[in-house]
Amino acid sequence: MSKICANFSWTKTGLVFTTGLFFTISLFSCKEKIQPPDNNQNSKIESNISVVSTIAGKYLSKIEYLNSPIGLVADKEGNMYVADENAKTIRKISPDGKISLFAGSNSGEGGFRNGKGDQALFQSVQNLAIDAHGNILVVDMSNSMIRKIDPYGNVTTLAGNGKLAVVDGPAANASFYFPRGIAINSRGEIYISDNSSMIRKIDLNGNVTTVAGAMQSGYRDGQAGAALFNLPFSLVFDRSDNLYISDRQNQRIRVMNSNGQVSTLAGSGNIGNANGQGIAASFFSPAGIALDAAGNLFVAETGNHLIRKITPTGLVSTFGGTGVKGNTNGLLKIASFSNPQALCFDNNGILYIAEYGNHSIRKVSANGEVEYFYGDVSPTEGAGLSVYFNHPDGIVVDKHGNVYVADMDNNMIRKITTSGLVSTIAGAATAGYRDGLANLARFSSPMGLSINQNEEIFVADKNNSVIRKISASGTVSTVTFQRPVVGMQYPNAVYADKIGSLYYSDLESNHIFKIKTNGEAVMLTSMWGVSGNGSFWLKPSAIQMDGKGQLYVVDNGNHTICRSIDDGLNFLAIAGKRGYGNFSVSGNTNGPGETATFNRPKGMAIDAAGNIYIADSENHLIRKLSATGIVTTIAGSGVAGYADGVAVSAKFNKPSGLALNADGTILYVTDQDNHLVRKIVLGN
Numbered sequence: 001m002s003k004i005c006a007n008f009s010w011t012k013t014g015l016v017f018t019t020g021l022f023f024t025i026s027l028f029s030c031k032e033k034i035q036p037p038d039n040n041q042n043s044k045i046e047s048n049i050s051v052v053s054t055i056a057g058k059y060l061s062k063i064e065y066l067n068s069p070i071g072l073v074a075d076k077e078g079n080m081y082v083a084d085e086n087a088k089t090i091r092k093i094s095p096d097g098k099i100s101l102f103a104g105s106n107s108g109e110g111g112f113r114n115g116k117g118d119q120a121l122f123q124s125v126q127n128l129a130i131d132a133h134g135n136i137l138v139v140d141m142s143n144s145m146i147r148k149i150d151p152y153g154n155v156t157t158l159a160g161n162g163k164l165a166v167v168d169g170p171a172a173n174a175s176f177y178f179p180r181g182i183a184i185n186s187r188g189e190i191y192i193s194d195n196s197s198m199i200r201k202i203d204l205n206g207n208v209t210t211v212a213g214a215m216q217s218g219y220r221d222g223q224a225g226a227a228l229f230n231l232p233f234s235l236v237f238d239r240s241d242n243l244y245i246s247d248r249q250n251q252r253i254r255v256m257n258s259n260g261q262v263s264t265l266a267g268s269g270n271i272g273n274a275n276g277q278g279i280a281a282s283f284f285s286p287a288g289i290a291l292d293a294a295g296n297l298f299v300a301e302t303g304n305h306l307i308r309k310i311t312p313t314g315l316v317s318t319f320g321g322t323g324v325k326g327n328t329n330g331l332l333k334i335a336s337f338s339n340p341q342a343l344c345f346d347n348n349g350i351l352y353i354a355e356y357g358n359h360s361i362r363k364v365s366a367n368g369e370v371e372y373f374y375g376d377v378s379p380t381e382g383a384g385l386s387v388y389f390n391h392p393d394g395i396v397v398d399k400h401g402n403v404y405v406a407d408m409d410n411n412m413i414r415k416i417t418t419s420g421l422v423s424t425i426a427g428a429a430t431a432g433y434r435d436g437l438a439n440l441a442r443f444s445s446p447m448g449l450s451i452n453q454n455e456e457i458f459v460a461d462k463n464n465s466v467i468r469k470i471s472a473s474g475t476v477s478t479v480t481f482q483r484p485v486v487g488m489q490y491p492n493a494v495y496a497d498k499i500g501s502l503y504y505s506d507l508e509s510n511h512i513f514k515i516k517t518n519g520e521a522v523m524l525t526s527m528w529g530v531s532g533n534g535s536f537w538l539k540p541s542a543i544q545m546d547g548k549g550q551l552y553v554v555d556n557g558n559h560t561i562c563r564s565i566d567d568g569l570n571f572l573a574i575a576g577k578r579g580y581g582n583f584s585v586s587g588n589t590n591g592p593g594e595t596a597t598f599n600r601p602k603g604m605a606i607d608a609a610g611n612i613y614i615a616d617s618e619n620h621l622i623r624k625l626s627a628t629g630i631v632t633t634i635a636g637s638g639v640a641g642y643a644d645g646v647a648v649s650a651k652f653n654k655p656s657g658l659a660l661n662a663d664g665t666i667l668y669v670t671d672q673d674n675h676l677v678r679k680i681v682l683g684n
Contacts, residue, residue, distance in 0.1 A: 049646055049647050049683045050634045050635050050646070050647050050667075050680050050681060050682050050683050051645070051646055051647075051680070051681045052635050052644050052645060052646075052647075052650035052678055052679070052680050053644045053678065053679050053681075054385065054644055054676050054677070054678050054679070055384050055385075055403070055416060055420060055668075055677050055678065055679045056384035056385065056387065056389070056403075056405075056414075056416045056420070056422050056676065056677040057384070057385070057387065057388065057389045057392070057671075057674070057675055057676035057677055058385060058386055058387060058388050059642055059674060059675075059676060060377075060675070061642075062087065062106060062107070062108055063091070063099060063100065063101050063106065064099060065359065065375075065675075066082065066084055066087075066091070066359045066360060066361070066374070066375045067084050067085075067086045067087040067359065068084055068085040068086040068087070068356050068359070069082050069083070069084055069085075069341065069342065069354035069355065069356060069359070069360070069361065069375075070083050070084070070085040070125070070126055070127070070341045070342060070354065070356060071083030071125060071126055071127040071128040071138075071139070071341075071342050071354070072128065072288070072342035072343065072344045072352060072353075072354040072361070073128040073129060073130045073136065073344055074130075074344050074345070074346045074347070074352065075130055075134060076134075076347060077095070078094075078095040078346055078347065078348075079092055079093065079094055079095065080092070080093040080344075080346075080352060080361060080373070080374075081093075081102060081128055081130070081136050082354060082361065083125040083126060083127065083128050083138065083139075083342075084125070085124055085125055085126065086108075087104070087108050088104050088105065088108060088109070088110045088121070088122045088123060088124065088125060089101060089102075089103065089104030089105065089106075089108070089122070089125070090102045090103045090104055090122075090125065090128070090136065090138060090149065093361065093373070093374050097373065097374050099374060101117065101118055102117070102136075102149065102153060103117055103118070103120050103122070103138075103149050103153055103155050104118065104120060104121065104122050104125075105118060105120075105121055106118050109121060110122065110123045110124070110142075111123060112140075112143045112145070112162065114147075114155050114156050114157060115154075115155060116152070116153050116154050116155070117153040117155075120147075120149075120155035122138065122140050122143070122147065123140060123141075123142040123143045124140070124141045124142035124143075125138055125139065125140055125141070126138075126139040126140075126141045126179070126180050126181070127139045127180060127181045127182050127234060127235075127288075127342065128182070128342075129182045129183055129184050129190070130184075131184055131188065132188065133150075133151075134150075134151045135148050135149065135150050135151070136148070136149040137149075137158065137182055137184070137190065139179045139180060139181065139182050139192065140160075140179075141178050141179055141180060141195075142178070143160070143162055144160050144162055144163065144164050144165075144175065144176045144177065144178060144179065145157055145158075145159065145160035145161075145162060145176065145179075146158045146159045146160055146176070146179065146182065146190070146192060146202070157172075158171060158190075158202070159171035159172075159174055159176075159190075159202050159206070159208055160174060160175065160176050160179075161173055161174065161175055163175045164177055164178070165177060166194070166196045166198065166210070166215060167208075168200075168207075168208050168209050168210055169207065169208060170206060170207055170208070171202060171206040171207065171208055174207075174208035176192065176194055176200065177194050177195050177196035177198075178194065178195035178196075179192045179193065179194050179195070179200070180192075180193045180194065180195060180231075180232070180233050180234075181193035181232065181233050181234045181235040181245075181246075182235060183235035183236050183237050183243065184237070185237045185241045185243075186237070186239070186241055187204070187241075188204055189201055189202065189203055189204060190202040191211070191235055191237075191243060192235075193229075193232035193233060193234070193235055193245065194213075194232075195231065196213070196215050197213050197214065197215070197216065197217045197218075197228065197229045197230060197231065197232065198210050198212065198213035198214065198215065198229070198232075199211050199212040199213050199224070199229070199232060199235075199243075199245070199256070211224055211256075211260070212224035212225070212227050212229075212256055212260070212262060213227060213228060213229045213232070214228060216228060217229070217230040217231070217249070218230060219247075219250045219252070219269065221254075221262050221263050221264055222261070222262060223260060223261060223262070224256060224260035224261070224262055225260075227254075227256075227262035229245070229247050229250065229254070230247060230248070230249035230250040231247070231248045231249040231250075232245045232246070232247050232248070232254075233245075233246045233247075233248040233286070233287055233288075234246045234287055234288045234289045234300075234342070235289075236289050236290060236291055236297075238291055238295060239295075240257075240258065241258045242255055242256070242257050242258060243255065243256045243257075244265070244289055244291070244297055246286040246287060246288070246289050246299065247267075247286075248285055248286060248287065250267070250269055251267050251268075251269055251270065251271055251282065251283045251284065251285070251286065252264050252265075252266065252267030252268075252269060252283070252286075253265045253266045253267055253283070253286060253289070253297065253299065253310060264278070264279060265278065265297070265310060265314055266278050266279065266281050266283075266310050266314055266316045267279060267281060267282060267283050267286075268280065268281065268282050270282050271283075271284045271303070272284065273301075273304045273306065273318070273323055275308075275316050275317050275318060276315075276316060277313075277314055277315055277316070278314040278315075278316075281316035283299070283301055283303075283304070283308070284301060284302075284303030284304045285301065285302045285303035285304075286299045286300070286301050286302075286308075287299075287300045287301070287302045287340070287341050287342070288300035288340070288341055288342035288343040288354070289343060290343035290344050290345055290351070291345075292345055292349060292351075293345075293349060294312075295311075295312040296309055296310065296311055296312065297309070297310040298310075298319060298343050298351060299343075300340035300341055300342060300343050300353065300354075301340070302339045302340060302341060302356070304321075304323050305321055305322075305323060305324065305325045305326075305336065305337045305338060305339065305340065305357075306318055306319075306320070306321035306323055306337065306340075307319045307320040307321055307332075307337065307340060307343070307351075307353065319332060320332035320333075320335055320337070320364065320370060321335060321336060321337045321340075322334065322335070322336050324336055324430050324431070324432065325337075325338045325339070325357065325430065325431045326338065326428075326429050326430035326431070327355075327358045327360075327378050327429050327430075328370075328429070328430070329362075329369070329370050329371050329372065330369055330370060331368065331369055331370075332364065332368055332369070332370060335369075335370035336430055337353065337355055337357075337358070337362070338355055338356070338357025338358045339355060339356040339357035339358075340353050340354070340355050340356070341354050341355070341356045342354035350363055350364065350365070350366065351363065351364045352373060357409070358375070358377070359375055359377060359390075360372060360373075360374060360375030360376060360377065361373045361374045361375055377390065377675075378429065379407060379410045379412060379414070379424065379429055381421075381422055381423045381424060382421065382422060383420060383421060383422070384416060384420040384421065384422050384677075385420075387422045388675065389405070389407050389410065389414070389675045389676065389677065390407060390408070390409035390410045390675060391407075391408045391409040391672050391673070391675065392405045392406065392407050392408065392414075392656070392657070392670040392671075392672060392675065392676075392677060393405075393406045393407075393408040393446070393447045393448070393656050393657055393670055393672065394406035394446070394447055394448040394449035394450075394459070394460070394493075394494075394656075394657045394670070395449060395603075395657035395658065395659045395668055395669075395670050395677070396449045396450060396451040396457065396659050397451075397659045397660065397661050397662070397668060398451060398455055399455070399662055400418070401418045401661060401662070402415055402416065402417055402418060403415070403416040403659070403668055403677065404416075404425070404449060404451070404457055405449075405657075405670060405677055406446040406447055406448070406449050406459060406460075406657070406670075407427075407446075408445050408446060408447055408462075409445065410427075410429050411427050411428065411429060411430065411431045411432075411442065411443045411444055411445065411446065412424050412426065412427035412428065412429070412443070412446075413425050413426045413427055413443070413446060413449075413457065413459065413470065416677060425438055425470065425474065426438040426439075426441045426443070426470050426474070426476050427441060427442060427443040427446070428442060430442065431443070431444040431445070431463070432444065433461075433464045433466075434476075435468075435475075435476050435477050435478055436475065436476060437474065437475060437476075438470065438474040438475065438476055441468075441470075441476035443459065443461050443464065443468065444461060444462070444463035444464045445461075445462040445463040446459045446460065446461050446462065446468075447460045447461075447462045447491070447492045447493065448460035448491070448492055448493035448494045448495075448504075448505075448542070448543075448657075449494070449657070450494045450495045450496040450502075451496070452496040452498075452500075453498065454472060455472045456469055456470065456471055456472060456496075457469070457470040458470075458479070458494045458496050458502060459494065460491040460492055460493055460494040460504060461491070462490050462491060462492055462507070463490070465487075465488050465489055465490065465491065466478050466479070466488065466491070467479040467488075467491060467494055467502065467504055467515075479502065479515070480519065481515045481519045481520070481521050482519055482520050482521055483521060484513055484521045484522070484523050486506075486509050486511060486523065487509075488504075488506060488513075489506055489507070489508035489509060490506060490507040490508045491504045491505065491506055491507075492505055492506070492507045492541060493505040493540065493541055493542050493543050494543070495543040495544060495545065497545055497549075499517065500517045501514060501515060501516055501517055502514070502515040503515070503524075503543045503551070503568075504543070505537075505540040505541065505542075505543060505553070507539060510526075510536065510537045510538055510539065510540065510557075511523050511524075511526060511537065512524045512537065512540055512543065512553060512568070514568060524564075524568035524569070525568065525569055525570055525571060527571075528553075528555070528560075528562045528570075528571035528572060528573060535555075535558050535560070535573075535578075535584070537553075537555055537557075537558075538555060538556070538557025538558050538584075539555075539556040539557040540553050540554065540555050540556065541554050541555075541556040541601070541602045541603070542554040542601075542602060542603050542604040542657075542658075544604050544605065544606050544612075545606075546606045546610055547606075547608055547610070548610075550563055550564060551563070551564035551567070551568055552564070552604065552606065552612065553571065554601050554602065554603070554604045554614065555573075555576075556600050556601060556602055556617075557584070557600070558576065558584045559576050559584050559585065559586050559587075559597065559598040559599060559600065559601065560573045560575065560576030560584070560598070560601075561573070561574055561575040561576055561593075561598075561601065561604070561612065561614065561625060562574065573594075574593050574625070574629065575593035575594075575596050575598070575612075575614075575625050575629075575631055576593070576596065576597065576598055577589070577594065577595050577596060577597045585597050586598070586599045586600075586618075587599065588616070588619045588621065588633075588638060590623075590630075590631050590632050590633055591630065591631060592629060592630060592631070593625060593629045593630070593631055596623075596625075596631035598614065598616050598619065598623070599616060599617070599618035599619045600616075600617045600618040600619075601614050601615060601616050601617060601623075602615045602617040602655070602656045602657070603615035603655065603656050603657040603658035603669075603670070604658060605658040605659055605660045605667060606660075607660055607664035608664055609627055609664075610627035611624055611625070611626050611627055612624070612625040613625075613634070613658050613660070613667055614658070615655040615656055615657065615658050615669065616636075616655070617654045617655055617656060617672075618654065619636070619638055620636050620637070620638060620639060620640045620641075620651065620652045620653060620654065620655065621633050621635070621636035621638055621652070621655075622634050622635040622636055622652070622655060622658075622667070622669065622680060633648060634647065634680070634682070634683075635647055635648065635650050635652075635680050636648060636650060636651065636652050636655075637649065637650065637651050639651060640652070640653045640654070640673070641653060642671075642674050642676070644678075652669070652671050652674065652678070653671060653672070653673035653674040654671075654672045654673040655669050655670065655671050655672065655678075656669075656670045656671075656672040657669070657670040658670075664682070665681065665682055666679055666680065666681055666682065667679070667680040667682055668680075
């Protein structure tokens with residue numbers, strides 16, 4: 001089946017027509033063509049000064065916040081070193097839980113540069129190892145290099161020339177293909193798993209060789225050179241120099257003995273969570289692995305959110321976790337995890353777990369209970385600035401001034417009262433799908449919110465592929481309607497109009513739908529603009545209606561704000577510049593709507609006068625499109641960060657949702673990557 005794409009170019013292969021419209025086969029993908037941004041954001045700043053403050057969320061600096069912990073290793077003193085993939089840094093956590101930057105840019109800048117501490121640059125750090133001298137070895141995946149950090153924080157390149165290839169030879173000339181895992185044997189030789197489905201080795205003379213696998217994904221046991229792997233991920237050696245390998249896409253745990261013979265320790269190859277002996281067991285995306293003193297192998301299973309245990313004889317059991325994504329502490333059988341990625345034992349035999357989804361390091365105490373070692377950002381209730389949010393998204397305000405927030409990665413709907421107290425009105429940290437009383441209901445990545453005149457809150461429950469309703473009395477139900485042919489896959493925005501109709505957008509299909517009061521769902525136009533000079537929706541992210549009943553849509557991927565001219569049958573762009581061939585133009589220029597530029601705008605709010613406020617997410621700005629069609633900046637410096645203050649001296653980090661209070665004097669913002677809820681008192 002083919003699909004039509006507009007204003008895109010092939011990512012790898014394909015034919016592009018000069019009209020800007022072409023056909024692709026659905027087996028391929030298309031990539032947006034973006035013009036270079038016009039960095040002229042200060043050309044028109046809103047003259048009525050606005051003041052930004054924080055009303056909810058406890059802020060963590062870039063050093064304090066673990067964005068995406070993926071690698072973990074402990075030294076002899078009990079310090080933990082954490083590879084933070086998206087922050088592109090290595091963090092050090094002392095035994096008493098104090099965190100510091102060990103290497104990499106404090107700003108999160110990526111690249112390649114050797115140097116000391118924060119002068120060095122990495123790109124997509126992965127697994128870690130520590131050698132006999134206390135040097136930390138870092139798999140720098142996207143740079144296709146192995147880096148070394150000495151105990152004083154000096155970063156050098158151990159192996160790899162930065163070219164994406166598979167080339168053996170002297171360390172400085174060798175090439176890796178997106179390396180992933182790393183382990184050191186008793187002789188000090190370094191083994192690396194490579195996305196080429198190979199196991200590579202750096203010997204004591206600094207030469208790189210391929211010791212197992214082939215430039216071919218597959219599954220085959222046997223002698224190392226004949227064996228096949230499929231995305232080997234984490235590596236660990238036992239005392240006899242047997243190498244254990246989490247063969248991630250094969251859903252197996254493999255072992256290569258010191259003679260180079262590869263065999264399967266556990267896993268049938270089918271996705272699952274069955275326990276049992278050897279190949280009778282099943283896994284779902286096994287990642288980090290670690291051995292205890294008795295030779296038991298522990299596996300961080302990201303797909304099942306479990307920690308599994310494999311005895312030396314190959315018996316697989318569930319060591320910890322319920323199999324449901326969450327952040328519950330306590331006894332191993334009731335504890336829950338979220339995308340555990342890396343494991344390590346300290347010198348006292350305590351197991352530590354790096355959790356990608358919970359942005360934390362947990363540990364299993366000597367009495368067998370799971371607790372936080374670092375990064376406890378669990379959602380609690382209380383005073384606004386003392387609680388944590390996790391990527392807040394949708395936001396609405398009721399007629400009393402209470403603010404409601406879709407706390408997306410906490411799977412909750414939270415309430416902030418006018419006195420600043422935060423509570424959970426529905427959902428729990430554990431994702432799920434359940435209707436009923438609010439405290440029993442479950443959501444999975446709720447995003448957009450809308451509130452109607454009856455104070456019913458509608459929720460775009462993205463990962464459950466449904467629209468939910470929270471009644472004024474606190475009961476959660478699923479909105480039922482006649483589903484359109486294309487179905488509902490990942491709803492991300494919802495709007496309830498005054499007559500009871502609902503509108504929603506879908507991230508997967510890039511369509512916008514209207515659910516009529518009779519339960520019939522209709523798809524609105526699939527593109528905006530006049531025939532022959534339009535653009536297909538690309539990740540529409542917000543839907544609103546003004547006082548005149550006109551429908552507005554933020555087209556996130558096309559950096560455009562659109563308005564319906566006939567109840568959704570046709571839309572016109574009212575802000576967002578188009579370039580040659582009607583291609584999208586990203587940037588941060590203010591001025592008349594047709595020449596202004598945005599960069600992945602997300603949220604939107606409309607006041608009684610027809611002014612539209614826009615969360616310009618990738619520009620880290622709050623913009624205003626006046627009723628007369630002029631775009632200005634009302635808050636934000638344009639640089640990602642966190643600062644309260646006046647207008648453009650304030651800083652945001654990917655603002656997402658917007659909502660106005662009843663009289664239009666206060667604009668509320670979900671500051672998504674700062675995990676905060678902010679307030680802008682609008683000038684005039």
